Amino acid sequence: MKALTFTLLAEPEERLDLSALTPAGLAGLADVQIEKLRVGTTRNPALVGDVFKVTGKDPQSIIFEGGSARFDKIGTGLSGGAIRVTGDVGLEAGRKMSGGALLIDGSAGDHAGSCMVDGRLEIKGNAGDYLGGPLAGEITGMEGGLLIVRGKAGNYAGERLRRGIIAIVKGCGDYAGYRMIAGSIVVAGRVGAMPGYLMKRGSLFLDRRPENLAPTFVDCGETDIAFSGVFDQFLIREKIMDKPLLGARPGKFGGDIAVSGKGEILFRRGR
Amino acid sequence: MSVAWVGSQPVPLTDAVRNAAKLLASSRCPVFTLDADVHGTRSAIALAERLGGAYDHAAGDVLAKEVALFTDHGGMFTMPGEARRRSSLIVIVGEIPVAHHELLQAWAGSQPDLGDKHKRTWFHIDGTETIEADKLARKLKAIPLGADGLSLPAVLGVLRAGLQGQRIAASLTNIDRFRKALTTAQFPVFVFSGTSGETAGLVMLQGLVADLNKTGRASSVFLPADDDAWGTALTSLWMTGFPPRTGFSNSLPSYDPGRWDIQRMIRDKEADLHVWMSTRGGETPPRGGKIPLISLSKTNSPTSGAKITISVGKAGIDHDGVSYSSRTGTFRAVQAAQPSELPSVSSIVGQLAQALPGRKALPC
Numbered sequence: 306m307k308a309l310t311f312t313l314l315a316e317p318e319e320r321l322d323l324s325a326l327t328p329a330g331l332a333g334l335a336d337v338q339i340e341k342l343r344v345g346t347t348r349n350p351a352l353v354g355d356v357f358k359v360t361g362k363d364p365q366s367i368i369f370e371g372g373s374a375r376f377d378k379i380g381t382g383l384s385g386g387a388i389r390v391t392g393d394v395g396l397e398a399g400r401k402m403s404g405g406a407l408l409i410d411g412s413a414g415d416h417a418g419s420c421m422v423d424g425r426l427e428i429k430g431n432a433g434d435y436l437g438g439p440l441a442g443e444i445t446g447m448e449g450g451l452l453i454v455r456g457k458a459g460n461y462a463g464e465r466l467r468r469g470i471i472a473i474v475k476g477c478g479d480y481a482g483y484r485m486i487a488g489s490i491v492v493a494g495r496v497g498a499m500p501g502y503l504m505k506r507g508s509l510f511l512d513r514r515p516e517n518l519a520p521t522f523v524d525c526g527e528t529d530i531a532f533s534g535v536f537d538q539f540l541i542r543e544k545i546m547d548k549p550l551l552g553a554r555p556g557k558f559g560g561d562i563a564v565s566g567k568g569e570i571l572f573r574r575g576r
Numbered sequence: 577m578s579v580a581w582v583g584s585q586p587v588p589l590t591d592a593v594r595n596a597a598k599l600l601a602s603s604r605c606p607v608f609t610l611d612a613d614v615h616g617t618r619s620a621i622a623l624a625e626r627l628g629g630a631y632d633h634a635a636g637d638v639l640a641k642e643v644a645l646f647t648d649h650g651g652m653f654t655m656p657g658e659a660r661r662r663s664s665l666i667v668i669v670g671e672i673p674v675a676h677h678e679l680l681q682a683w684a685g686s687q688p689d690l691g692d693k694h695k696r697t698w699f700h701i702d703g704t705e706t707i708e709a710d711k712l713a714r715k716l717k718a719i720p721l722g723a724d725g726l727s728l729p730a731v732l733g734v735l736r737a738g739l740q741g742q743r744i745a746a747s748l749t750n751i752d753r754f755r756k757a758l759t760t761a762q763f764p765v766f767v768f769s770g771t772s773g774e775t776a777g778l779v780m781l782q783g784l785v786a787d788l789n790k791t792g793r794a795s796s797v798f799l800p801a802d803d804d805a806w807g808t809a810l811t812s813l814w815m816t817g818f819p820p821r822t823g824f825s826n827s828l829p830s831y832d833p834g835r836w837d838i839q840r841m842i843r844d845k846e847a848d849l850h851v852w853m854s855t856r857g858g859e860t861p862p863r864g865g866k867i868p869l870i871s872l873s874k875t876n877s878p879t880s881g882a883k884i885t886i887s888v889g890k891a892g893i894d895h896d897g898v899s900y901s902s903r904t905g906t907f908r909a910v911q912a913a914q915p916s917e918l919p920s921v922s923s924i925v926g927q928l929a930q931a932l933p934g935r936k937a938l939p940c
Contacts, residue, residue, distance in 0.1 A: 319605065320835070320846060322825075346825040347605040348628040375846075377835075396835060415834050441647035441831060480776055502729065502776055503783070520726065520746035521733040562742045563733040563780060 309364050311357035313371030319347045320395065321356065324378040328386030328405070331364040372411050380407040383424060399426040402450060416440065418452040431456035434478070437471050438464030445486060447471065453545055460497065463490040466507060472545045482509045485568060491540065493550060504561050504568035510536065511572040512550050522560035527574060529554050579887040579918065581878035589886065596870045596884040597931035600627060603849035607838045609634050610808050610820065611854045613891030614898040614907060616921030617811045620853060622938040623925050630823030632838040634854060635805040640833045642770035642800060643809060643819045651782035654765065654795040655905040660686060664694035665761035668718055669701050669781055670728050670772030671709040676799045679903055680767070684716050692762035699754055701735065703728025703773060719750050729777035736784040764794045770801040799902050807900025807907065842867060853921055855890040872924055889918030
């Protein structure tokens with residue numbers, strides 16, 4: 306069966322809430338019903354049929370042909386199946402995913418992967434601020450799954466991460482791992498100011514020594530553990546990195562000692 | 577004197593209201609920038625709800641930062657009066673807006689008279705110095721607590737870790753004096769504002785206050801960057817359950833400081849009509865964006881670039897009203913100091929609602 310395909314007719318005039326267009330949300334709906342789903346967010350909201358040409362039948366495999374920074378909440382609550390977007394997306398892509406795969410060929414806005422629990426979210430371009438982070442009023446951020454950004458991420462990447470892995474391949478902004486509770490964040494490329502600020506536990510893995518670290522991190526010297534090699538292999542096996550990130554005997558900072566101080570920043574020495 | 581204009585032409589108020597209502601009725605996504613007293617704010621939010629619009633305050637950026645401390649973390653707060661009467665150790669954190677300097681200097685001229693009756697001591701935690709912050713610290717005779725080259729969030733982290741007994745390489749000037757002051761003070765209070773620094777630093781500050789409460793009492797006083805903006809936040813919470821940067825997509829209120837950032841919406845061409853309110857006088861709408869503008873502002877000439885301008889009065893000057901006072905930490909009635917014929921924002925918004933199709937009055 307051919308993938309259910311939403312082909313963008315023109316740049317939308319309003320922000321779209323695409324949270325309903327998931328395999329679970331579309332299962333059992335006829336084309337006519339799908340075209341009448343409301344996706345616009347203004348007083349005169351657009352329907353699916355106003356914005357997209359709908360073809361294909363298989364709701365377990367959804368493709369958005371074309372993208373826009375106004376595509377909000379794509380893949381919200383995705384629990385199985387696959388969604389692919391051939392362009393950019395807006396806010397909260399893959400929020401609260403609990404399974405399946407979301408692949409974004411372009412860039413994503415703020416809060417991509419917000420509070421995801423499981424599944425795989427891959428962004429081939431850049432991501433905005435608060436990658437994996439919670440929305441206002443929520444207690445914790447991402448709680449599981451794998452979130453990969455092939456480009457750069459903005460500020461506050463991995464805020465209040467509780468479980469799971471976030472990998473950013475071309476650097477990120479300030480406050481990466483802000484208020485981390487646990488889990489792992491991998492960053493290759495330049496990291497902005499204050500990585501790990503207020504982190505309680507968890508691990509930040511960097512391919513270089515951080516330039517602007519909070520003074521509440523303690524230099525623990527170099528580590529001689531098997532973990533770094535195992536983790537490097539995992540990153541290569543998952544095709545996140547094509548060469549080892551940490552190498553043998555990475556350097557380590559412990560912190561943030563203003564809170565519990567049980568977090569760690571491991572980094573490749575010599576860069 | 578004219579109080580209404582269509583473009584640059586003076587018109588009767590009823591004509592301006594009718595023209596503005598036409599623009600509102602045909603708008604797909606109207607946005608409202610608020611800056612009024614409680615009644616004006618309530619009316620504007622009710623109109624935004626009816627039109628499926630979104631609203632923010634004119635000082636939305638710093639207000640969003642202040643709100644984020646509450647939505648993302650929380651904290652321990654006390655009233656300014658409690659701090660003045662009970663605290664012998666007051667710590668100024670970062671930069672406090674000039675509007676609050678008089679209040680703090682008044683505290684400096686008094687001594688605590690309830691509970692802790694030690695002579696009051698002042699400290700100032702700073703990161704990047706500014707002239708105004710320096711000036712205030714000198715007037716209060718505040719002892720500096722900081723370190724060269726460290727930002728405010730970094731200083732607060734070092735202080736918090738140091739008070740826990742953690743050993744760190746960085747040290748703060750006057751930290752021993754501060755430790756000694758903490759041992760005698762029964763109710764240390766930290767005074768901060770949205771202008772004090774990034775939300776991350778304010779979260780660290782609240783953690784520090786929480787740490788101190790494990791062995792004694794401590795609290796913080798929040799002095800908003802803008803009293804009117806904070807009043808708008810409280811009014812918005814009361815009406816919708818959310819602070820500004822709220823929109824009425826699907827008729828229900830939703831709060832999102834990114835999505836409903838009005839200036840961003842105008843810049844990104846998501847909004848198609850901007851209703852700009854400003855009762856302070858002398859203000860101009862922010863530049864950028866070329867969507868139609870309805871200006872409800874205290875002015876005696878048409879607002880540049882506005883399709884419709886209606887001159888409005890300010891509560892406490894032109895008419896009676898209710899506004900927020902950080903000095904008391906709550907709302908207060910304000911009487912007109914120089915009563916004028918200028919209409920209130922609330923009355924104009926009410927007339928706009930009545931001129932919309934359906935002619936239904938607003939609930940407030």
